[in-house]
Amino acid sequence: KAGVTQTPRYLIKTRGQQVTLSCSPISGHRSVSWYQQTPGQGLQFLFEYFSETQRNKGNFPGRFSGRQFSNSRSEMNVSTLELGDSALYLCASSSTDRPNEKLFFGSGTQLSVL
Amino acid sequence: GNSVTQMEGPVTLSEEAFLTINCTYTATGYPSLFWYVQYPGEGLQLLLKATKADDKGSNKGFEATYRKETTSFHLEKGSVQVSDSAVYFCALSSGSARQLTFGSGTQLTVLP
Numbered sequence: 001k002a003g004v005t006q007t008p009r010y011l012i013k014t015r016g017q018q019v020t021l022s023c024s025p026i027s028g029h030r031s032v033s034w035y036q037q038t039p040g041q042g043l044q045f046l047f048e049y050f051s052e053t054q055r056n057k058g059n060f061p062g063r064f065s066g067r068q069f070s071n072s073r074s075e076m077n078v079s080t081l082e083l084g085d086s087a088l089y090l091c092a093s094s095s096t097d098r099p100n101e102k103l104f105f106g107s108g109t110q111l112s113v114l
Numbered sequence: 115g116n117s118v119t120q121m122e123g124p125v126t127l128s129e130e131a132f133l134t135i136n137c138t139y140t141a142t143g144y145p146s147l148f149w150y151v152q153y154p155g156e157g158l159q160l161l162l163k164a165t166k167a168d169d170k171g172s173n174k175g176f177e178a179t180y181r182k183e184t185t186s187f188h189l190e191k192g193s194v195q196v197s198d199s200a201v202y203f204c205a206l207s208s209g210s211a212r213q214l215t216f217g218s219g220t221q222l223t224v225l226p
Binding site: 004031033035042043044045048050055056058090092097099100101102103105106107108 | 146150155156157158159160163165203205207208209212213214215216217218219
């Protein structure tokens, strides 16, 4: 069974641009979560989707948005990029929306903002 | 709000040494507790979890016990291997929210 797939693996953008990251969950998984990982702030929750509905959102500005499609694939978008948005963005999927459910993480998209 | 405090790293051990990584938490209600591991260039993998007080999670020789009285979930392994070298994250989830709150991570290096 294929794991969580994130594309692209690496991305370089300049300030002010926008970016879209993609995540394909494990087949059959309906929940997708996104996390930002930086050396300074560590791992921080961005948002979670279940069956195309956003269930929870972290403390990030409105420039960060996401969506989930009917096939459970998810995208996150960051508009008007800032230098501080440089980070590893991790996507995780699970088969249910239960709080204790194991999350399966992808390898992430490394975003560099110049 | 929820928070996780994790032992600062990096930690360097010799092969077959005993490992302890401390983790304490602050949370409302009765959180579930997790240890995730991140190998270089990869995403996180669940190592073990515990969902209620006094539960012991275990996997691959690693163990952690949910201690409500001390709000702790320390990770231990009796004999580490070079292949255990990775970053270890303590995390919690609380209530109906799916989001995980992570500690800062502890880099473990095991030398042969």
